[in-house]
Amino acid sequence: MTPATLRTLARYNAWANQRLYEACSRLPGEAIxxxxxxxxxxxxxxxxxxxxxxxxxxxxxxxxxxxxxxxxDQILHADFGRLVQARQDMDARIVTFFEAPLGDLEAVFAYRTAAGQDTATPRGLTMLHMFNHATHHRGQVHDMLSATDVPPPALDLVYFLRE
Structure with a gap:
């Protein structure tokens, strides 16, 4: 795991979110x-x-x-327009964070889970997990889009790297 890899994943993450949200914006009415x-x-x-x-x-x-x-499972933004803005703000925050020095990526990173459990994993792998989590759930949205009239966009990392 290198800082350069994480920086690339931060930019890919923003790119993939933008493409997916653009497709979702074309859904009719309450389809979202x-x-x-x-x-x-x-x-x-x-x-x-x-x-x-x-x-x-x-x-x-x-x-x-x-x-x-x-x-x-909290719905932070029931309004899609507000969700789009929150997503764009978060993606900018993520890219900015990963452009800065990231510290020792091999160091143990201690944190508390959403369930309240204290745990620790290597810092770099924990950061990698954040991107993997987003990719996993974008895939679920991609699948749900497949059941609509809106074609799901290509989101593979290799397409981002080619651009």
């Missing part, structure tokens, strides 16, 4: 929040969960955990 067979139950709920995960991880990395998250 209608119930769908998925872990979080809708596209909107899944996008909110990804934002929650990023807020939790960034709070842990920066030491500012004043995010007000009450649960992993």
């Amino acid at each position: 929040s209608c119930p769908r067979p998925s872990f979080f139950g809708s596209i909107l709920a899944t996008l909110n969960h990804v934002l929650i995960g990023d807020m939790l991880w960034m709070g842990r990395f920066t030491g500012d955990e004043s995010h007000g998250i009450k649960g992993l």
Whole structure:
């Protein structure tokens, strides 16, 4: 794990979110929040969960955990326009954070889980997990989009690297 890899993943993360949100913006009416067979139950709920995960991880990395998250399934933004703005703000925050010195990526990183359990993992791998988590749930949204008339966008890392 290198700082350069994490910086690339931060930029990829923002790129993939922008593409996915653009596709979701083309959904008609209430299609973004209608119930769908998925872990979080809708596209909107899944996008909110990804934002929650990023807020939790960034709070842990920066030491500012004043995010007000009450649960992993919390709907922070029921309005898609507000969710888009929050996502863009978070992506800018993530890119800026990862452009700065990241410290010892091999060091043990201690934190408390959302369930309240104290745990520790290597700092760099924990950062990698944040990006992996987002990729996992973007894939779920991608699948839900496949059941609509809006074609899901290509989100593979290699497409980002080619641009």
